[in-house]
Amino acid sequence: MKVGVLALQGDVREHMSALIACGVEPLAVRRPDEVSHVDAMVIPGGESTTIAQLARIFGVFDVMRERISKGMPVYGSCAGMILLADEILDAKAGQETFGGLDITVRRNAFGRQVDSFESDISFRDGSTDLIRAVFIRAPWVERVGVGIEVLAEVDSHPVAVRSASVLATSFHPELTGDHRIHRYFIEEVARVAIQQVK
Numbered sequence: 526m527k528v529g530v531l532a533l534q535g536d537v538r539e540h541m542s543a544l545i546a547c548g549v550e551p552l553a554v555r556r557p558d559e560v561s562h563v564d565a566m567v568i569p570g571g572e573s574t575t576i577a578q579l580a581r582i583f584g585v586f587d588v589m590r591e592r593i594s595k596g597m598p599v600y601g602s603c604a605g606m607i608l609l610a611d612e613i614l615d616a617k618a619g620q621e622t623f624g625g626l627d628i629t630v631r632r633n634a635f636g637r638q639v640d641s642f643e644s645d646i647s648f649r650d651g652s653t654d655l656i657r658a659v660f661i662r663a664p665w666v667e668r669v670g671v672g673i674e675v676l677a678e679v680d681s682h683p684v685a686v687r688s689a690s691v692l693a694t695s696f697h698p699e700l701t702g703d704h705r706i707h708r709y710f711i712e713e714v715a716r717v718a719i720q721q722v723k
């Protein structure tokens with residue numbers, strides 16, 4: 526499986542390391558032909574408006590949007606979650622997203638309470654072990670559409686959600702050295718979605 530990490534801004538290197546630890550060889554993706562070439566993608570944490578603007582400048586915006594809408598498996602953390610949401614609250618004027626996930630997210634939602642925090646939360650992947658979640662000016666999910674599964678919550682706000690081919694977390698598993706979420710994406714989301722297409 527060829528897994529690309531959108532490498533325009535944000536914590537690209539940390540996602541690359543997590544993917545390597547899961548046994549895949551990631552590719553840093555910046556050009557439209559690279560987006561077309563990979564089987565699955567990761568959108569890193571960073572700044573969602575900057576990533577969207579750079580995606581326009583680098584000419585990858587439309588091909589990202591199209592491939593995601595056609596079922597390419599994608600995982601987005603934090604800013605990546607915002608970029609995958611069909612609708613954003615507290616967006617910057619004119620802020621665009623790739624979309625693909627029928628959810629509404631509020632940007633910097635926890636920011637009004639605490640800017641950044643860490644918490645041990647449960648993640649519904651079948652394991653009862655808690656997972657360390659790092660939140661940095663994180664969004665939360667305010668609405669989930671039909672067919673969206675909530676995998677984790679903090680104070681009743683969904684912070685990890687998935688559809689058949691798209692996974693998104695408000696937090697940054699790439700920063701903790703625990704690769705459970707990346708492994709879940711590769712094994713339970715990407716491999717399954719790719720298998721179904723074949």
Ligand code: GLN
Pocket residue numbers: 569570571572573574602603604605607632633661662663664
């Ligand atoms: N607040 C940032 C945004 O709106 C996301 C922060 C992050 O990725 N850690 O893009």
